[in-house]
Amino acid sequence: MQGVIALALILAFGGYIDAILYTAAAVYAFYLATSLSVIVLRFKEPNVERPYRVTGYPVTPLIFSGVCGVLIYSSLNYARAFKPKSLVVLGVMLAAGIAVYLLTNIRKAQPAANSQGPA
Numbered sequence: 001m002q003g004v005i006a007l008a009l010i011l012a013f014g015g016y017i018d019a020i021l022y023t024a025a026a027v028y029a030f031y032l033a034t035s036l037s038v039i040v041l042r043f044k045e046p047n048v049e050r051p052y053r054v055t056g057y058p059v060t061p062l063i064f065s066g067v068c069g070v071l072i073y074s075s076l077n078y079a080r081a082f083k084p085k086s087l088v089v090l091g092v093m094l095a096a097g098i099a100v101y102l103l104t105n106i107r108k109a110q111p112a113a114n115s116q117g118p119a
Contacts, residue, residue: 006019009023035065042058
């Protein structure tokens with residue numbers, strides 16, 4: 001599936017370099033969200049057992065988050081001549097994220113069809 005998506009991006013943007021140029025900020029945004037989620041989840045659920053301890057926590061995720069922010073800025077700055085396309089990619093990513101979020105919340109809100117009331 002990832003190969004199909006990569007091929008579609010290359011065809012849509014007209015080449016490998018352009019596909020990387022237009023999607024770099026979106027990729028770095030996911031890295032940023034992932035690293036920040038480690039910190040957020042550790043605060044929201046401090047008593048949950050962690051199968052993996054982050055070395056240097058919280059400094060390591062904060063440094064990585066800062067680097068991701070710089071990379072997002074740099075990739076958008078580098079693509080400033082092509083900013084409309086970069087913004088379209090970010091907009092599509094945002095719309096897809098909202099759609100997935102809404103779909104997962106709808107599934108959580110629906111009662112299980114197989115569950116029966118108290119017996």
